[in-house]
Amino acid sequence: MTTHEALGEQYPDLAHQGETAEFGMWAFIATEVLFLGGLFAAYTFYRYLHPAGVAEAAAHTKIIIGSANTAILLTSSFFMSWASLAARAGDNRVVFRVMAVAAVLGVAFVVLKGIEYTEEIGEHLWPGPSFHIETAEPKAGEVFYFLYWLMTGIHALHLMIGIGAVATIAWRARRGDFSPVYHSPVRVVSLYWHFVDVVWIFLFALIYLPGRGP
Amino acid sequence: MTSVSVTDDLPDPSTRASYLTNGATLASWLLTRDHKRIAILYFISITAFFFVGGAAAALIRINLLTPDGTILDAETYNRTFTLHGVVMVWLFLVPSVPTTFGNFMLPLMLGARDLAFPRLNLLSWYLFIASGIIVLAGLVIGSVDTGWTFYEPLSSGYSSGALVVVVGGIFINGFSSILTGLNFVVTIHRLRAPGLTWYRLPVFCWSLYSTSLILMLATPVLAVTLFLVAAEHFFHLGVFDPAYGGDPLLFQHMFWFYSHPAVYIMILPGMGVITEIIPVFARKKIFGYKFIVWSSVAIAVIGFVVWGHHMFVAGESIYAAMVFSFLSFVVAVPSAIKVFNWLATLHKGTISFDAPMLYALGFILLFTIGGLTGLFLATLAYDVHATATYFVVAHFHYVMVGGMVSAYFAALHYWWPKITGRLYPESWARFAAVLIFFGFNVTFFPQFILGYLGMPRRYHAYSPELQVWNVLSSAGSSILAVAYLLPLFYLTWSLVRGQRAPANPWEATGLEWTVPSPPPTENFERTPVVTEDPYNYPEPVE
Numbered sequence: 053m054t055t056h057e058a059l060g061e062q063y064p065d066l067a068h069q070g071e072t073a074e075f076g077m078w079a080f081i082a083t084e085v086l087f088l089g090g091l092f093a094a095y096t097f098y099r100y101l102h103p104a105g106v107a108e109a110a111a112h113t114k115i116i117i118g119s120a121n122t123a124i125l126l127t128s129s130f131f132m133s134w135a136s137l138a139a140r141a142g143d144n145r146v147v148f149r150v151m152a153v154a155a156v157l158g159v160a161f162v163v164l165k166g167i168e169y170t171e172e173i174g175e176h177l178w179p180g181p182s183f184h185i186e187t188a189e190p191k192a193g194e195v196f197y198f199l200y201w202l203m204t205g206i207h208a209l210h211l212m213i214g215i216g217a218v219a220t221i222a223w224r225a226r227r228g229d230f231s232p233v234y235h236s237p238v239r240v241v242s243l244y245w246h247f248v249d250v251v252w253i254f255l256f257a258l259i260y261l262p263g264r265g266p
Numbered sequence: 267m268t269s270v271s272v273t274d275d276l277p278d279p280s281t282r283a284s285y286l287t288n289g290a291t292l293a294s295w296l297l298t299r300d301h302k303r304i305a306i307l308y309f310i311s312i313t314a315f316f317f318v319g320g321a322a323a324a325l326i327r328i329n330l331l332t333p334d335g336t337i338l339d340a341e342t343y344n345r346t347f348t349l350h351g352v353v354m355v356w357l358f359l360v361p362s363v364p365t366t367f368g369n370f371m372l373p374l375m376l377g378a379r380d381l382a383f384p385r386l387n388l389l390s391w392y393l394f395i396a397s398g399i400i401v402l403a404g405l406v407i408g409s410v411d412t413g414w415t416f417y418e419p420l421s422s423g424y425s426s427g428a429l430v431v432v433v434g435g436i437f438i439n440g441f442s443s444i445l446t447g448l449n450f451v452v453t454i455h456r457l458r459a460p461g462l463t464w465y466r467l468p469v470f471c472w473s474l475y476s477t478s479l480i481l482m483l484a485t486p487v488l489a490v491t492l493f494l495v496a497a498e499h500f501f502h503l504g505v506f507d508p509a510y511g512g513d514p515l516l517f518q519h520m521f522w523f524y525s526h527p528a529v530y531i532m533i534l535p536g537m538g539v540i541t542e543i544i545p546v547f548a549r550k551k552i553f554g555y556k557f558i559v560w561s562s563v564a565i566a567v568i569g570f571v572v573w574g575h576h577m578f579v580a581g582e583s584i585y586a587a588m589v590f591s592f593l594s595f596v597v598a599v600p601s602a603i604k605v606f607n608w609l610a611t612l613h614k615g616t617i618s619f620d621a622p623m624l625y626a627l628g629f630i631l632l633f634t635i636g637g638l639t640g641l642f643l644a645t646l647a648y649d650v651h652a653t654a655t656y657f658v659v660a661h662f663h664y665v666m667v668g669g670m671v672s673a674y675f676a677a678l679h680y681w682w683p684k685i686t687g688r689l690y691p692e693s694w695a696r697f698a699a700v701l702i703f704f705g706f707n708v709t710f711f712p713q714f715i716l717g718y719l720g721m722p723r724r725y726h727a728y729s730p731e732l733q734v735w736n737v738l739s740s741a742g743s744s745i746l747a748v749a750y751l752l753p754l755f756y757l758t759w760s761l762v763r764g765q766r767a768p769a770n771p772w773e774a775t776g777l778e779w780t781v782p783s784p785p786p787t788e789n790f791e792r793t794p795v796v797t798e799d800p801y802n803y804p805e806p807v808e
Contacts, residue, residue, distance in 0.1 A: 061788070062379035062457060072382050072456040079448045083486045090490030090520055094505050097516055179501045191511050198503045202494075 058234055070236030077240045081247045088251060091206070095199050095258060098192070105192025107263035109185060112177065112193075113200070117168045118260040121161050122252065128157035129249045132218075132242045139230050139238035147225035147238060151218050154245065158215040165208055200259055207255055210248045217241045282786040284687065299384035300787055302685075305370035307391050308361060313754075315357035315398060320750060322350035327709075327743040330736045335726040343726035344411035351414030352405060352432065356439050357398050359670055360528060363535035364481075365394070365446060367677045368474045370685060372450060374778035374785065375468050377459025377794040382452040386445050393442035400435030404428045413724060415525070418506035418517040422498045430499050433492045440489040443531075447481025450474050459777070461796035465559075468776055468800050469552065472559040473538025476566035480527045480534075484570070488524035491517065515581055522573035530569040532666055533633070534562055536673030537604055540626045543680055544608050545801040546774040547623035548615025552801045554607040561600030568597040578649045587646055594644035601637050605630060620772075621695035625676030628703040632668025636661060639714065654724075657717025663710045675702065675753065682757065683767030687784040690764060694756040701749035708742025775802055 056066055063069040099106045131154040138146035176184040177197050185193040221241050224230070230238060285302040289295075295303055325346050329338045338346060369387070373380050381387050404410060408428020412421045421429055454475050458467070494505050495517070504510030506517035545552045552558065574582055574590030582590075608630055617623070639661040642648050652658060679699075682690050712735040717723075721732050728736065770779040777794055778785075 060380075060384070062373075062382070062384070064793075068456070072452060075456065076383060076448065076452045079451055079482060083444050083448065083482050086483050087486035087490050090487045090494070093520070094494065094516065097513070098505075101513075179503050195504060195511060198497070198501060198505070202497060 056234055066234050066236075070234070070239070073236045073240050074243065077243045081243065084247065088203075088206070091199065091203050092254070092258075095203070098195055098199065099262070102189055102192035102195075105187065105189030106196045108187035108189065109193030109196040109263070110259060110261070111263035112175075112185060112187075113260050114168050114171065115260050115264065117164050118256055121164050122256050124157050124161050124164070125249045125252050128154045128161075129246055131157070132245045136239050136242045139225075139235035140232065142230060142232040142235065144225045144228045144230055147230060148222050151222035151225065151238075155215050155218045155222060158211055158218065162208060162212060162215070165204070203255055204259070207248070207251055210251070214241075214245050214248050218245065282782070282788075282791070284782070284784040285787045286687070286784050288787045297388070299380070299388055301369050301373050301380050301384065301387060302785065302787075304387050304391055305366050305368075306685075308365040308369060308394070311391075311395055311398060312358050312361055312366065315353055318402065319350050319353035319358055320747065322346050322353065324743065324747055326350060327740040329726060330728070331740050333728050333730045333733055333736075338726060340726045341409070341411060344413075344724070345405070345409055347724060348410050348413050349405045352401060352410075352436070354666075355414055355528070355532075356436055357401065359532040359666055360443060360481075361394060361446075362532075362670065362674050363539060363677060364450070364474060364477055364531075365390075367539070367681055368450065368470075368477075368535060369446075371681065371778050372453060372471060372474060373457070374781065374789055375471055375776060376453065376457055377462060377777050377790060377796065378453065378457040379789055379793075381449050382456055383449050386449055390442045390445045390449070393438050393445070397435045397437075397439035397442060400438065401432055404431035404435060408432070415521060416492070416495060417521075418495070418512070418514040419508055421495060422507045423509060427499075430496045433496050437489050437492050437496075440485045440492075443481045443485045444489075447478035447485070450478040451482060454478075459794050459796055465556065466796055466799055467559075469541040469555070469558055469562075470535075470538040473534045473541070473562045476562040477531050477534045479566050480531050480569065484524045484527040484531075487520060488528075491520040491524070494520075515577065518577050518580055519573070522576045523570075526573040526576065527566075527569045529662070529665070530565050532670050534565060536629065536633075536670040537562065537601075539673045539677040539680070540608065540629050541604075542776070543622045543626045543676055544611050545803060546680075546772050547620060547626070548612050548617050549803050550611055550615040550801075551799075551803055552607070553610035553613075554603075555800070557603050558607050561603045564600040565597060568593065568600070572597050575644055575649075578646060579653050591644050591646050595641065598637060598641055598644075601633075605634055605637075619696070620679075621690075621692060621699050622676045622680035624696055624699035624703075625672045625679065628699065628706075629669055629672040629676065632664050632672060632703075632706065636664025636666075636669055639664065652717055654722055655717035656713040656721050656723055659723050660710045660713035660717060663713070668706050668710070672702070672706075675699070678753070678757075680772070681778075682760075683771045684778060684783045684785070686761060686764075687767050687782075688760045688764030689767050689771060690760045691756050694752065698749055698752040698756075701745060701752070705742050705745030705747075705749050709739050709746050710742070712736070712739040712742070775800060 058069075059066055060069055063072065131150045134150045135147050135154065138150065172178065176182050179194050179198045179201065183194050183197070184190075185197075187193045218241055221237055224237070285300055289298075295307065298304060325338065326343070329336050329343055329346075335343065369381070405428075408431060409426050410429050410432050412425055412429065416429070416433065454467075454471055497503075498505055498507055498510075498512070502510060504512030506512045506514055508514055541552060541558055572590060572594045574586055575594045578587050578591075639657070643652060643658060643661060679690060679695055682688070716732055716735045716739070719732060721728050767783045769782050771783075772779070777796070780794065781789060
């Protein structure tokens with residue numbers, strides 16, 4: 053058997069190692085679900101305590117930017133799936149291109165989020181002494197925005213880590229690292245990216261949608 | 267278990283470099299990816315933390331010699347027990363057996379070359395040591411006096427800024443735990459040797475598996491809870507603090523959602539160790555293998571739904587309390603199954619009383635007392651009487667110290683020859699084991715009585731009529747302190763003067779005993795093939 057330089061000495065072959073790496077990422081995602089679950093639990097609890105206050109405050113979020121960002125992330129996930137398929141075929145050129153697109157879309161998300169944050173700071177929606185919101189229950193609104201900044205901030209941090217990882221993999225694809233027998237890094241990073249994307253879908257529904265519509 | 271291909275045609279062990287001698291520079295240790303060396307790094311770190319936490323315990327016991335507090339004022343006393351709790355929970359008990367003996371033995375028991383993710387394993391240690399330094403700095407230089415539970419609103423409203431440092435350190439510690447748990451789970455799924463089916467796994471692997479599930483799935487909730495505490499401290503906003511519209515009970519729910527399962531993190535590996543040792547020193551196959559392994563999994567699963575029993579008097583609804591009380595009784599059943607299985611294994615066994623076995627027998631007795639008193643506390647009416655008294659302190663010390671620390675010492679002696687390649691002095695070890703058992707009971711049994719009489723925990727002073735039991739407890743703790751220090755001396759001595767250990771000094775089954783002592787860096791020269799069930803000792807002659 054020829055030994056591939058990426059093969060760890062504890063594994064019999066690359067396929068075994070690759071599946072193990074993917075399993076590891078699934079396990080990591082399970083831990084992330086529990087981590088974020090704590091924040092979602094706190095959010096649910098406050099929305100249950102102050103339904104009107106949370107709805108009014110949520111109506112102050114920037115739905116247009118939020119919706120645009122949702123579309124951007126979903127599109128990026130499409131390219132990421134494409135990268136997984138191309139990696140399985142060992143097509144480094146396609147992996148490089150579509151992952152570069154996904155990374156650029158990720159950057160676009162972060163830029164838009166930054167614009168949104170800047171506007172919100174200008175509107176005194178950053179929790180603290182200068183916080184101000186015109187609602188019937190401003191205190192509940194402040195707690196809502198406290199959780200908003202924490203949850204979207206943690207999500208954005210995950211996304212930025214993801215952009216770094218995707219850029220690294222894209223660069224490795226450009227170098228021609230992947231082949232039909234060795235492509236697990238692409239699949240592992242892609243799993244992570246999809247997870248961050250799914251988290252956003254939940255955040256979008258919980259943060260932007262309450263208090264709107266009839 | 268025996269394997270077909272390993273021991274016979276090996277070259278002379280001395281020609282294969284042991285993991286200890288393969289590289290002698292500091293960098294070869296600090297940048298190692300060898301699970302055995304990482305286990306040693308952990309061992310050195312947690313030994314240091316154990317003695318720091320122990321020193322704080324000694325201060326507490328000296329202070330409680332007299333009713334008005336002997337040496338510490340109230341605030342220093344609060345800081346001391348906070349340090350003791352935080353250090354012992356996160357820097358000793360949670361990592362104790364998994365990161366040391368688990369790290370060292372798991373790949374050997376699986377017939378693997380290393381864990382699934384060796385670099386991640388080293389990262390876990392770096393996170394751990396960084397968290398240890400941050401936590402200790404925060405506790406010693408700062409003044410955190412909340413107890414290890416950081417209850418709100420005390421922690422957010424009245425504590426100093428050092429709280430954020432300590433909480434941040436524990437946050438980092440959490441990621442060390444999560445990554446270790448993840449590594450073990452993936453390794454057990456993916457790196458078992460050919461023929462090593464799930465039901466041929468040594469029980470220690472099953473208990474590490476159950477522990478790792480909890481490490482992976484409960485610790486993130488602690489991390490996010492502490493993250494919220496720190497954020498609250500900065501923004502003065504209420505998630506937990508009622509002054510800002512938060513709910514302190516929500517903190518308790520989220521904290522105990524981690525910290526009750528964490529109690530099982532702190533006992534399941536110990537149960538695994540005991541299950542390894544008893545068949546060896548009773549020369550018998552383990553009784554009820556499947557019951558033992560599935561009871562570990564059952565403890566891990568049911569352990570996730572009992573957290574509410576920490577809030578019986580905190581304003582939880584009576585219906586929730588009844589459900590949590592019931593579930594707390596349910597979780598005792600798999601623990602009891604294990605105890606009965608150990609006893610059945612001992613029955614008609616050919617028992618030898620070497621030091622690991624003495625610790626194991628001590629474990630069974632002390633864990634049983636700790637477990638049964640837990641049922642007292644799961645009973646709603648009795649809990650109202652005993653909440654936040656020394657009864658609770660005695661109960662969990664019987665499980666954590668009488669149980670887990672005994673198991674830790676059992677593992678230390680049992681695997682010492684394998685890890686170091688040296689035999690320890692048996693009579694000293696037996697003496698220390700007996701002394702620990704004696705000192706432990708003298709220290710903690712009086713605390714059951716103190717608690718029943720109503721002495722609350724976490725006070726630096728108490729009513730004079732309780733002094734007699736307190737003096738007894740403090741006297742016991744001095745014996746315990748000596749007994750814990752003894753192994754430090756004779757084990758260190760054995761590193762230099764101890765007799766060289768053969769590959770299998772206990773004539774035990776298990777793949778870890780088929781490799782030389784100390785094992786070579788690559789563990790197995792060739793991947794072993796497993797053909798038998800574990801603990802295959804000859805049937806006793808009637």
